[in-house]
Amino acid sequence: MKAEIITSGTELLLGEITDVNTPYIAAQLAALGIDLYYTSAVGDNLERFTGVLKQAFERSDIIFITGGLGPTQGDITRNVIAGLMGEKLAVNEELKKEITAYFAGRGVDMPENNLRQATLIPSAEALHNVSGTAPGWWVEKSGKIIVSMPGPPGEMQDMWQKQVLPRLKARSGAVILSRTLKSWGLSEAKVDQLVSPFLSSSNPTLALYARQDGINLRITAKAATQEAVQKILRAREEEIRKILGENIWGVDEMTMEGEIGRLLGKKKLNLAVAESSTGGLLAYSLTGAVESRGFFRGGVVLPVDEVSAAAALKRAAEAREKFRAHVGLAIAGDYDSKRQSAGGRAFIAVDINGATGSTDVNYPGRLTQVARRIVNHALVFLINTLK
């Protein structure tokens, strides 16, 4: 099956927004084993949009469109599809009820314009939108499929996960599932080398992604039943874990902060932090996680610090005492205007009720570029220490 993606919206052509929907859909298609050959963007112009869709309909089997489903005159995706299919738009009573109810729930009358969002053509089935008023469209005609989704990434991704993905999977006649292993501490090239025999396997497939929280390894398997798929995933996961060991700190949607929250909660411990070169990013990462409400006691940022294991251990103990916490986590790193290129050197220490451990890192680059990596290193060191 050959796929194609079209994003619509004049704001894209003015460079006012970056298209994040295309890479999202592209990655999802890759995981499903569906070939994507072309993507394009087009403005809110009936003639040009129709031209782009017509070409896509001729050369591809399934076309994903995002954007242009709003209530205004400028939202023309419905008209473009209807025009190309040679079908007439008509208000669907069920959709009208849904949209009217959406506004009623907010205590306001539905603006007349929104009635445009309740229209369908005979070949289109509506795709429910849980987070907005614009339903998507699933159109089948002449052996081809057009899937039209809203432009706001949150709405699009919700609709993808709940409406589009199940339909694509059902169509493939097989169960397809993924499992992501999250690694930290190894470069992408190193991970690639260590797991290279698995990268050419076709079931399960293995793909590497460099993410802010490290190199993610996504295993995707396909089989006739849920159980069979799970078995394939588990076997490959075990093999990878044997190779990467402690470098795997989490799976799937887990975050480092969330895992720390889980481990601290299990042991009924709370945490305080001290940092220098990372300038508040350690505290901010932890407090940004919902889980931190239960365990975070406080943090201190001091720009000048001695860069040594002893200094990091001292800071961890001080943070623990100052904020009356069980666990102290400290980063003692260079914070020096004269040596910006040496920003990545730091010592990390953990103090759990007086039992201590420390490690050090040295990332090349400017401090602003490596602060996130130093913080992640500290979070993974805490995870492994707590384990």
Place this chain on the structure above:
Amino acid sequence: MKAEIITSGTELLLGEITDVNTPYIAAQLAALGIDLYYTSAVGDNLERFTGVLKQAFERSDIIFITGGLGPTQGDITRNVIAGLMGEKLAVNEELKKEITAYFAGRGVDMPENNLRQATLIPSAEALHNVSGTAPGWWVEKSGKIIVSMPGPPGEMQDMWQKQVLPRLKARSGAVILSRTLKSWGLSEAKVDQLVSPFLSSSNPTLALYARQDGINLRITAKAATQEAVQKILRAREEEIRKILGENIWGVDEMTMEGEIGRLLGKKKLNLAVAESSTGGLLAYSLTGAVESRGFFRGGVVLPVDEVSAAAALKRAAEAREKFRAHVGLAIAGDYDSKRQSAGGRAFIAVDINGATGSTDVNYPGRLTQVARRIVNHALVFLINTLK
């Protein structure tokens, strides 16, 4: 002039990277007043890439291509252009010297593959690459232009600013300059309403952009001479400043942290901070700026806080004393797991050697979404207090 953008690379179609080159070029073209009607992405496939470029060459006047200029067999942009133009690739001796020198400068021999990057066709002029080995191409034929640039965004933007933009401006026969005014504290709709008479002007133009540091207002003017352009820009800037007043906190490339550094430096003051709901983001924003090396004395993050002006003032004074600083800046905001939807309420206080001031904000939304806005509000409050 009708423009079109093509990004090449199979990694785009696999969703492994997000295309940031297209929005960059699109925004640059918008500022130049060049119409962009189509953008597309295509994989490293000779036939499909050629098809996409052929169509672009037929319907557009100038085509910008990014990617596919590397030294490997998979980098086919040169071949695609040569094929469509019906011209032969040949090694250019000057380019060969430059690339050889690049490798010699790093103490290594040039791999044979890199010779591919020294090739040109008769219609192509090389565009110098300051940050990599791949030169770009400026191709003119049959009254149309093809501009080919490297894929890595840093290299592409350098080449755009130093090689492509000057050629485009020279071609327009006029001087085009922009000035950006940075506002904080007003919604995009409000700014839009206040400056609406200027939004329909065609010289200078005015465009609004919602950015992390507020609503940016970009004025772009066109005239025969540098002086004439500057005069138009200044006049419009003054008119806008009269309307938006203290809501304008900076211009062009300025950052809030940089402006704070400049103002503190001028008055020979240093700074300490205290925060609650923003969880370290205030300290991290300030320390992330190079300028902070001179003035940042320290910060404290305490999760539980009283949410009042008095609490913020007390914290600001405490921070000043604890870190022996001249200026204390504090944010006292809700940090409560039970009221995540009320995360945006916060009091902000500044204490300059005992002279104090405070303000408050209340952004709707979850804390993780509004922390950045609360911090920005505090930074702008400090800027205006220092002024």
